[in-house]
Amino acid sequence: MSYRLFLFVAIIVALIAGASVASAQIAIEIDRGYDNPKKIAIVPFAMGANLQGVEDMSAIVSFDLARSGQFAPVGAENMLSLPSQPNEVFFRDWRILGVEYLVIGRAEQDFDGKLSVNYYLYDVLNERQLTSERLKGDRNSARDMAHMVSDAIYEKITGIRGAFSTKILYVLAAGLGTPGVHFKLEMADVDGARPRTLLDSKEPILSVTWSPDAKRAVYVSFEKGKPAIFLQEIATGGRTLLTDFPGLNSAPAFSPDGRRLALVLSRDGNPEIYTMDLATRALVRVTRHHAIDTEPTWTADGRSLIFTSDRGGKPQIYKVDLASGLTERVTFEGDYNARARLLPDGKHIVFVHRRNGVFHIALLDMERDRMMILTETSLDESPSIAPNGTMLIYATQDRGRGILAVVSIDGRVKYRLPSSAGDVREPDWSPFLRPPAG
Amino acid sequence: MQYAWSRNALAIVLAGLVLAGCSSTGKKEPAPEPLPAEDAAAGTIPSPAPESDISRQVDAAGNPMNPNTGQPLGRVFYFDYDKAVLRPESFALLELHGAFLRSNPDRRVMIEGHCDERGTREYNLALGERRADAIRTLLVSSGVRRSQIDSVSYGEERPVDAGHGEAAWAKNRRGELVYR
Numbered sequence: 334m335s336y337r338l339f340l341f342v343a344i345i346v347a348l349i350a351g352a353s354v355a356s357a358q359i360a361i362e363i364d365r366g367y368d369n370p371k372k373i374a375i376v377p378f379a380m381g382a383n384l385q386g387v388e389d390m391s392a393i394v395s396f397d398l399a400r401s402g403q404f405a406p407v408g409a410e411n412m413l414s415l416p417s418q419p420n421e422v423f424f425r426d427w428r429i430l431g432v433e434y435l436v437i438g439r440a441e442q443d444f445d446g447k448l449s450v451n452y453y454l455y456d457v458l459n460e461r462q463l464t465s466e467r468l469k470g471d472r473n474s475a476r477d478m479a480h481m482v483s484d485a486i487y488e489k490i491t492g493i494r495g496a497f498s499t500k501i502l503y504v505l506a507a508g509l510g511t512p513g514v515h516f517k518l519e520m521a522d523v524d525g526a527r528p529r530t531l532l533d534s535k536e537p538i539l540s541v542t543w544s545p546d547a548k549r550a551v552y553v554s555f556e557k558g559k560p561a562i563f564l565q566e567i568a569t570g571g572r573t574l575l576t577d578f579p580g581l582n583s584a585p586a587f588s589p590d591g592r593r594l595a596l597v598l599s600r601d602g603n604p605e606i607y608t609m610d611l612a613t614r615a616l617v618r619v620t621r622h623h624a625i626d627t628e629p630t631w632t633a634d635g636r637s638l639i640f641t642s643d644r645g646g647k648p649q650i651y652k653v654d655l656a657s658g659l660t661e662r663v664t665f666e667g668d669y670n671a672r673a674r675l676l677p678d679g680k681h682i683v684f685v686h687r688r689n690g691v692f693h694i695a696l697l698d699m700e701r702d703r704m705m706i707l708t709e710t711s712l713d714e715s716p717s718i719a720p721n722g723t724m725l726i727y728a729t730q731d732r733g734r735g736i737l738a739v740v741s742i743d744g745r746v747k748y749r750l751p752s753s754a755g756d757v758r759e760p761d762w763s764p765f766l767r768p769p770a771g
Numbered sequence: 772m773q774y775a776w777s778r779n780a781l782a783i784v785l786a787g788l789v790l791a792g793c794s795s796t797g798k799k800e801p802a803p804e805p806l807p808a809e810d811a812a813a814g815t816i817p818s819p820a821p822e823s824d825i826s827r828q829v830d831a832a833g834n835p836m837n838p839n840t841g842q843p844l845g846r847v848f849y850f851d852y853d854k855a856v857l858r859p860e861s862f863a864l865l866e867l868h869g870a871f872l873r874s875n876p877d878r879r880v881m882i883e884g885h886c887d888e889r890g891t892r893e894y895n896l897a898l899g900e901r902r903a904d905a906i907r908t909l910l911v912s913s914g915v916r917r918s919q920i921d922s923v924s925y926g927e928e929r930p931v932d933a934g935h936g937e938a939a940w941a942k943n944r945r946g947e948l949v950y951r
Contacts, residue, residue, distance in 0.1 A: 510933025537928035539892050553896075559923045560896065581900055581924065584893045597893070604897040625897040641894055648894055672891040685891050692889065712935075714891055733935050759892070 370405040371490065373398060373434040374427055377409050378450070379417035381441035387448065387472060390440065393479035394486070396524065397497040400739070401487065401723070402746025407432055419453060419462070427457045434463075436486060440475070448472050454486050464489050476526065481767075496721045499523045500763045502531075502541045502550055503737060507755035518552060520567070523719075523726075523762065525737075525750040531565065532572075543763050544587050550761075551575070551585040551594065562596060564611075575609070584628050588635050595619070595629035595638050606640055608655070619653060620660075628672045633679050639663065641671040650684055664697065666704050672715065676742070677722040683707070683742075685714050694727050696742065707744040717762045718742075726750075728758040827874055834950050835871040844868060846948040848906060849941065852887070855901030857909065865906060868948060869913030872920075881949040882906045882922040885929060887940035892926055899924030906946045 375398070378391045398404035409415070413426040417439045427435050438452030453465040466485060468478045477498065484495030501523055508514040518532035518541060532538065536555035543550055548567055553560050562575040562582045576582040580599035584606075587594060594609045598616075606619040606629045620626040624644035631638060632652075639652050648671045650664040664670035669687030676682070686695035686706065694708040694716045708727065716727040724746075726739050731749065735756030738749045750757075828836040830843045837844045846868075848861040857865070872878060884903030886895040903922035911917055932939035 510930055537925065539896075539926075539928065555925070555928070581896060583896050597897070599897075599900055604900065625894065625901070627897050628891065628893045641891070643894075648890070669890065671894050687890075712888065730935065 370403055371434060372407060372430070372432050373404045373436065373486075374407040374412060374430065374432045375436040376412060376415050376417065376438075378437075378452070379439035381439065383442045384440055384448070384472075387440065388475040388479070390450065390475050390479035390482065391436070391438065393476060394436065394483045397480060397483035397495075398487065400524065400748060402741055403487075403491060404434075418451075422453075422455065424455075424457055424460045432457050434486075434490060436482075438482070442472075443469065446472070448475060448478070450478055450482070452482055454489055476522070480522070493723060494721045494765070494769060496719045496723070496762075496765065497523065498766055499720060500547075500766065501717075501726060501737075502543060502761045502763070503757055504538050504541060504759040505752075505755045505757050506537075506735070509756050518550075518565075525752070531567070531570065539759050540584055541759050541761050542586055543761055545589060545591045545764055547764050547766055551587065553583045553585070562594075575614075580604075586630050588631050589633055590635060593635075595631060597627045597629070606638065606653075608638075619655065619658075630674055632675060633677070639673045639675065639682060641673070650682065663699060664704075665702075670695075674716055674718055674725075676718055677720070681742075683716040683718060683725055685716070694725070694740065696744075705744060707740050707742075708738070708747070710738075713738075715759050717760050719762050720765045726760045726762050728760060827871075835868065837867060839867075844871070846950075848946045848948075850902055850944045850946070852940070852944065853890070853898070855898060855905050857905050861906075862909070865909050866913055869910050869915050872910065872915040873913070876916065876919065879919050879921065879951045880910075881951065882910075882920060883929075883947040883949060884922065884924040884926075885931075885943055885945050885947070886927045887943040888927045888930065888935070889940065890927075892928070896924050896926035896928075899926045902944075902946045906948070 375391045375395045380387065395406040399406050407430060411430065413429065414423060416422045416437045422435065422437065435455040435457050436452060438450060440448060440450045443449050447469055448471065449467060449469045451467050454463045455461065456463050464485065468481060470478050480498040483497040487493065487495035500520055502518065502520050505517040505519050506514065516534050516536065516538045517530050518538050519528050520531055521528040534554060534556050539553050541550060541552040550565050550567060552563060554563050557577065560581055560583050561577040562585045564573040564575050576596065576598065578598050578600035581597055581604055584597040585594050592611055594611060596607055596609060597604050598607050603623055604625050604627050606626050607616045608619060609616050619638060622642065622644050624642050626640055626642045628641040629638040636656065637652055637654050639650060641648050642651050645662065647668045649662060650670050650673045651660055652663050653660045667686055667688055671685045673682040673684040680698060680700050682697050682699060683694055686693050691711045692713050693706045694713045696705045696707055710729045713727055713729045716725045718725045722742060724739050724741050726737055728735060729738050730736065735758045736749055736752055737757050737760050738747065740747045828838065830836055834846065835844045836842065844867055845864050848865065849858065872880060882903040884899035886899050903924055907920050907922055910920060930943040932942045
């Protein structure tokens with residue numbers, strides 16, 4: 334049957350990124366053995382007067398939807414007509430092309446100088462308008478507005494909230510293995526566009542994590558010559574040193590309410606997991622074991638931590654109830670399972686799994702105890718899940734260089750983010766940055 | 772002198788036992804053999820010179836010299852994959868560092884623990900600390916004061932060889948002594 338044939342369709346989409354990257358390309362691999370992506374036409378938006386230099390929003394929307402793997406945008410060169418308002422839409426033009434969904438729109442400069450965008454989404458087969466919306470913003474926010482359009486279209490068609498307006502944090506290491514090595518904490522759109530440096534250091538930075546309100550980040554920095562945990566305000570760049578005890582200060586993770594941090598300290602001689610009340614800085618020790626205990630992450634209810642420990646001889650994933658201290662082992666398959674992250678459903682984790690000496694990202698259904706390998710490259714690590722639970726970003730290697738890649742949570746869709754220089758690692762996908770639409 | 776060396780040999784045996792006990796796997800490790808270390812240390816010293824003399828020679832950078840060879844004393848100690856157990860060949864060399872630090876109580880050393888790139892970064896940070904601890908335990912057992920020793924784990928963040936593959940990995944799984 335066709336599901337056994339791995340038919341990969343590469344959709345090449347030009348990415349028009351910020352000023353620093355003129356253009357780059359992403360190859361999106363979609364395993365079509367399961368189901369076909371929905372054919373959608375996003376007609377180039379009509380641009381009103383005085384909008385020179387404003388980014389092409391329809392191209393950004395096409396690129397967003399293509400990256401989800403659930404949509405196959407039709408190229409503008411194949412379109413039979415280029416409508417920009419409802420009375421110009423002739424559904425037969427789109428049925429002929431086999432298009433299921435149609436998006437049209439136009440951008441104009443308002444009297445106050447702001448940019449306004451009207452767009453319409455149609456169901457071609459039923460000849461029905463599914464939604465329309467008018468968005469308004471600054472001239473330089475065309476990219477943000479385009480991602481909002483993508484979010485709305487994605488949610489209308491799939492029923493799942495779109496995550497195209499989110500961002501990623503990651504670490505860029507330049508000159509690794511040389512004396513001039515330096516490390517940058519970077520923030521970018523989730524498609525890799527508009528990268529911005531939040532911290533530039535000669536010493537390593539790792540374990541970068543967003544706060545649940547996306548206003549702050551915590552990370553481990555070696556700038557004091559040893560690992561220490563810092564808190565940084567994203568908007569202002571203001572930084573606070575949180576812990577600087579002798580030994581390890583590492584693996585920080587915000588509680589779901591943002592009030593506490595789980596972290597690893599070895600101040601008592603051995604790596605142990607603690608929680609810290611961020612208001613009082615009071616520490617509570619969670620683990621008491623001579624093994625390595627590290628990489629904590631919180632369950633959604635804030636009552637338990639999932640963490641890595643080699644107490645059984647090899648690294649495996651465990652879960653500890655914070656009130657009772659009761660600890661149970663979560664992973665059993667394989668001799669290296671580490672750095673888990675929970676899906677929004679609370680029932681699945683993704684983590685680093687070693688098989689035959691190769692490190693993959695795996696998904697475990699904790700209720701049914703079923704594991705699935707999601708990535709087949711080597712040295713795959715640091716998975717971080719999109720806030721809508723559909724995709725995850727992770728670090729991997731391409732020709733000896735660290736890069737970031739994205740895979741859908743069912744393993745069917747994969748793509749790599751382009752990176753201009755250096756080793757890119759430690760990605761963390763932001764929470765939703767806007768309130769839900771509607 | 773005789774007393775000092777036998778005390779050290781005992782320390783090495785104890786350190787070996789402690790380290791073997793700390794092995795993170797339940798598997799049987801090749802037990803660090805204290806005897807070759809003792810032989811190497813005791814057998815190759817040409818004359819019963821006072822320890823303070825032979826253990827005070829430094830190179831231009833202030834790093835200790837190997838009294839047996841007249842060359843700078845090796846300061847890098849390699850580890851097996853996912854292990855924090857000192858290899859047998861490290862014991863004799865670390866004992867010479869111990870002798871140097873005992874004779875130079877004003878000198879301090881930073882032990883850096885490092886890992887190869889395989890495995891997760893945070894787990895490797897903890898593993899690098901284990902490697903630094905293994906070296907610290909041996910130095911302390913050999914009579915070095917704790918106040919002379921600092922340690923830090925860099926995990927996999929500071930490879931000496933940025934390549935990929937066993938040759939690079941073997942060089943990166945290490946503990947380094949940095950004298951101050």
